[in-house]
Amino acid sequence: xxxxxxxxxxxxxxxxxxxxxxxxxxxxxxxxxxxxxxxxxxxxxxxxxxxxxxxxxxxxxxxxxxxxxxxxxxxxxxxxxxxxxxxxxxxxxxxxxxxxxxxxxxxxxxxxxxxxxxxxxxxxxxxxxxxxxxxxxxxxxxxxxxxxxxxxxxxxxxxxxxxxxxxxxxxxxxxxxxxxxxxxxxxxxxxxxxxxxxxxxxxxxxxxxxxxxxxxxxxxxxxxxxxxxxxxxxxxxxxxxxxxxxxxxxxxxxxxxxxxxxxxxxxxxxxxxxxxxxxxxxxxxxxxxxxxxxxxxxxxxxxxxxxxxxxxxxxxxxxxxxxxxxxxxxxxxxxxxxxxxxxxxxxxxxxxxxxxxxxxxxxxxxxxxxxxxxxxxxxxxxxxxxxxxxxxxxxxxxxxxxxxxxxxxxxxxxxxxxxxxxxxxxxxxxxxxxxxxxxxxxxxxxxxxxxxxxxxxxxxxxxxxxxxxxxxxxxxxxxxxxxxxxxxxxxxxxxxxx
Amino acid sequence: xxxxxxxxxxxxxxxxxxxxxxxxxxxxxxxxxxxxxxxxxxxxxxxxxxxxxxxxxxxxxxxxxxxxxxxxxxxxxxxxxxxxxxxxxxxxxxxxxxxxxxxxxxxxxxxxxxxxxxxxxxxxxxxxxxxxxxxxxxxxxxxxxxxxxxxxxxxxxxxxxxxxxxxxxxxxxxxxxxxxxxxxxxxxxxxxxxxxxxxxxxxxxxxxxxxxxxxxxxxxxxxxxxxxxxxxxxxxxxxxxxxxxxxxxxxxxxxxxxxxxxxxxxxxxxxxxxxxxxxxxxxxxxxxxxxxxxxxxxxxxxxxxxxxxxxxxxxxxxxxxxxxxxxxxxxxxxxxxxxxxxxxxxxxxxxxxxxxxxxxxxx
Numbered sequence: 001x002x003x004x005x006x007x008x009x010x011x012x013x014x015x016x017x018x019x020x021x022x023x024x025x026x027x028x029x030x031x032x033x034x035x036x037x038x039x040x041x042x043x044x045x046x047x048x049x050x051x052x053x054x055x056x057x058x059x060x061x062x063x064x065x066x067x068x069x070x071x072x073x074x075x076x077x078x079x080x081x082x083x084x085x086x087x088x089x090x091x092x093x094x095x096x097x098x099x100x101x102x103x104x105x106x107x108x109x110x111x112x113x114x115x116x117x118x119x120x121x122x123x124x125x126x127x128x129x130x131x132x133x134x135x136x137x138x139x140x141x142x143x144x145x146x147x148x149x150x151x152x153x154x155x156x157x158x159x160x161x162x163x164x165x166x167x168x169x170x171x172x173x174x175x176x177x178x179x180x181x182x183x184x185x186x187x188x189x190x191x192x193x194x195x196x197x198x199x200x201x202x203x204x205x206x207x208x209x210x211x212x213x214x215x216x217x218x219x220x221x222x223x224x225x226x227x228x229x230x231x232x233x234x235x236x237x238x239x240x241x242x243x244x245x246x247x248x249x250x251x252x253x254x255x256x257x258x259x260x261x262x263x264x265x266x267x268x269x270x271x272x273x274x275x276x277x278x279x280x281x282x283x284x285x286x287x288x289x290x291x292x293x294x295x296x297x298x299x300x301x302x303x304x305x306x307x308x309x310x311x312x313x314x315x316x317x318x319x320x321x322x323x324x325x326x327x328x329x330x331x332x333x334x335x336x337x338x339x340x341x342x343x344x345x346x347x348x349x350x351x352x353x354x355x356x357x358x359x360x361x362x363x364x365x366x367x368x369x370x371x372x373x374x375x376x377x378x379x380x381x382x383x384x385x386x387x388x389x390x391x392x393x394x395x396x397x398x399x400x401x402x403x404x405x406x407x408x409x410x411x412x413x414x415x416x417x418x419x420x421x422x423x424x425x426x427x428x429x430x431x432x433x434x435x436x437x438x439x440x441x442x443x444x445x446x447x448x449x450x451x452x453x454x455x456x457x458x459x460x461x462x463x464x465x466x467x468x469x470x471x472x473x474x475x476x477x478x479x480x481x482x483x484x485x486x487x488x489x490x491x492x493x494x495x496x497x498x
Numbered sequence: 499x500x501x502x503x504x505x506x507x508x509x510x511x512x513x514x515x516x517x518x519x520x521x522x523x524x525x526x527x528x529x530x531x532x533x534x535x536x537x538x539x540x541x542x543x544x545x546x547x548x549x550x551x552x553x554x555x556x557x558x559x560x561x562x563x564x565x566x567x568x569x570x571x572x573x574x575x576x577x578x579x580x581x582x583x584x585x586x587x588x589x590x591x592x593x594x595x596x597x598x599x600x601x602x603x604x605x606x607x608x609x610x611x612x613x614x615x616x617x618x619x620x621x622x623x624x625x626x627x628x629x630x631x632x633x634x635x636x637x638x639x640x641x642x643x644x645x646x647x648x649x650x651x652x653x654x655x656x657x658x659x660x661x662x663x664x665x666x667x668x669x670x671x672x673x674x675x676x677x678x679x680x681x682x683x684x685x686x687x688x689x690x691x692x693x694x695x696x697x698x699x700x701x702x703x704x705x706x707x708x709x710x711x712x713x714x715x716x717x718x719x720x721x722x723x724x725x726x727x728x729x730x731x732x733x734x735x736x737x738x739x740x741x742x743x744x745x746x747x748x749x750x751x752x753x754x755x756x757x758x759x760x761x762x763x764x765x766x767x768x769x770x771x772x773x774x775x776x777x778x779x780x781x782x783x784x785x786x787x788x789x790x791x792x793x794x795x796x797x798x799x800x801x802x803x804x805x806x807x808x809x810x811x812x813x814x815x816x817x818x819x820x821x822x823x824x825x826x827x828x829x830x831x832x833x834x835x836x837x838x839x840x841x842x843x844x845x846x847x848x849x850x851x852x853x854x855x856x857x858x859x860x861x
Binding site: 117175196201204229254298443452470 | 568612635651654679706709725771773791828829832838842
């Protein structure tokens with residue numbers, strides 16, 4: 001399937017490709033600029049592979065100066081630019097544009113400095129997430145955000161998407177674990193945002209840039225915070241005969257004042273697929289399981305475990321199991337981490353959703369998803385970060401059956417609408433990208449979208465950076481009929497609409 | 499009859515959004531700059547400006563609070579004391595331990611100033627707990643960003659951009675904040691320590707697995723431990739020290755700048771630096787908070803010298819309190835970064851209505 005962006009989000013230019021490739025090669029060297037279709041093919045999609053577009057040109061800079069040179073050339077010529085890390089994103093945020101440069105940051109892959117006394121690491125954007133923790137483990141430190149793709153995904157992409165992970169309930173998202181970003185602006189200038197202190201003067205641009213999906217600049221360096229490794233970690237597995245009871249137990253644990261390091265949910269479909277795949281020892285007859293981990297001093301962990309066990313039993317868990325040792329604890333988690341590939345073995349294709357809802361609505365929304373799945377005649381596997389209400393329903397389909405992908409997309413949109421209806425959001429950690437751009441028309445009224453566009457113009461007046469992603473044009477929303485227009489008036493009526 | 503929460507009188511909730519919107523619309527028509535005022539408890543922070551006051555304190559009330567969601571939503575004029583009392587009744591708290599600097603302090607002013615107390619390096623800052631906002635922009639439009647869920651990456655993070663912007667980007671109407679469970683037990687310890695060893699000791703402890711939630715040095719090294727009784731006692735056995743006089747009162751006095759260190763007329767500087775930094779050469783008296791990451795300095799040194807010292811170690815400085823009205827207050831920004839600030843200001847407040855010049859000249 002070929003993705004086509006909305007006409008109002010396309011940028012036309014008449015730059016001669018051969019001449020532009022020559023200009024780029026003069027700056028970056030011949031092998032760092034790809035222009036032949038067979039060389040471009042690996043970059044045509046990210047991990048949301050249902051959407052594919054062959055880029056115009058791919059560049060592989062090796063230094064900040066080279067990124068600046070690329071941006072200067074593209075800015076002068078009016079050529080759009082899409083930044084890309086490891087391409088593990090699930091929302092098409094790194095989907096190329098057909099007349100644009102795809103800027104791969106994977107060669108900027110060095111850890112530049114580890115500052116143990118200040119508990120900071122300075123890294124380039126192409127450093128893998130897991131490599132940071134590996135590099136500082138011997139110092140008794142770790143980098144907390146741990147998206148499930150952490151062995152492959154890069155820090156630059158994590159910043160662009162504000163990635164979370166299993167442990168963000170206690171340790172925060174990417175935005176909570178950074179102190180500085182070096183950014184190459186659309187004009188090719190180098191800007192330092194934040195610093196090595198816990199806060200910075202002026203506006204909190206670090207927060208604004210985190211999760212901005214490549215729309216505001218190119219991240220070329222990041223300072224991340226490191227935290228001490230916890231003294232101990234223990235995990236519980238609770239089985240339930242009924243999904244609704246499991247959902248209610250989550251709210252009870254948080255409401256009781258406990259702060260688990262991780263609190264994860266898997267339904268029957270997921271846990272059976274996972275058990276068959278990695279033999280984690282899950283109770284396959286259960287309707288749902290919760291995995292609940294506490295970390296800290298052993299005295300604290302022991303008390304929290306006991307409190308959580310009592311809550312889970314009171315919440316009608318059919319079985320509550322403590323991991324006897326670290327090996328069993330890691331086995332519990334191995335199953336959770338293998339859940340997506342395990343589901344991949346039982347369905348030809350799956351489509352991963354990412355809504356976040358208030359925890360108290362978990363039970364109702366799970367029931368709603370199950371009703372919708374029946375209505376659409378498709379299977380749905382539920383596996384998610386229950387502690388922060390971040391759902392990942394996996395819609396099972398077969399792309400080789402005509403119409404089934406479209407059916408899966410329609411079901412996905414209905415599920416996300418359900419999340420909005422209970423006061424949630426269409427994306428908790430995977431980003432909007434191209435995938436959920438229409439849904440943003442539903443989540444935000446026109447005046448808010450216009451304010452986003454004003455922010456975008458402050459960084460990128462001509463809209464060259466990652467066009468057609470993350471923030472929909474008002475025309476796109478108007479055509480969808482999804483825009484909330486107050487009193488018949490578009491906000492900022494004097495502004496050009498594009 | 500007024501309700502009470504934890505001994506604090508809860509004022510009747512009142513929705514003044516339409517009045518505030520009319521006032522901004524009127525100011526826009528007159529091109530009249532506005533000085534946004536909650537309780538004016540933090541009037542000393544930033545540059546003094548000459549503009550018509552826009553009073554927000556009457557727009558108040560807790561709108562939604564669901565303890566199992568760890569989220570509270572309140573109108574910006576809600577008194578901080580009232581909000582904290584409501585949370586305390588459910589065994590919860592604001593994790594960033596905000597300073598009041600005055601009895602009437604509002605949650606809107608707290609968020610706009612972006613200040614955090616001693617718990618900040620261990621639990622997070624005001625902006626870290628920000629989940630959602632409703633604001634009036636400079637076109638008198640009421641806009642909502644973020645929400646009430648823990649994770650939300652839809653759209654730019656305008657909510658967190660508002661924290662610490664000193665009201666220069668919009669009038670906050672409502673804020674949604676993540677809250678935390680209150681620790682069951684807290685214990686404050688103090689230690690005799692040679693000043694030359696303090697920074698090393700602080701970093702050693704902050705790099706360990708201890709349940710530390712405050713770490714400061716004035717004449718003694720002071721530590722607060724938080725958790726259940728068993729964990730706090732276990733940490734105490736390992737760390738040593740003596741139970742500190744006053745216990746929790748010390749941290750309140752540090753947060754509110756009620757300690758003797760803060761009395762007097764000399765300029766008070768706040769230096770935010772990497773915690774292990776050695777800052778030699780600046781004359782004056784020091785007090786370390788945040789495990790060394792936030793340092794208070796009373797000095798008569800010229801501003802340029804303090805700014806340069808903070809920059810040299812990757813941090814920044816703020817002239818927090820001064821008797822000199824015309825002084826530069828916040829750390830100077832690089833020209834390119836200042837240009838971007840001006841563009842962002844124009845994106846939210848094109849006519850420069852809100853608190854013009856409070857942070858920086860021309861912003």
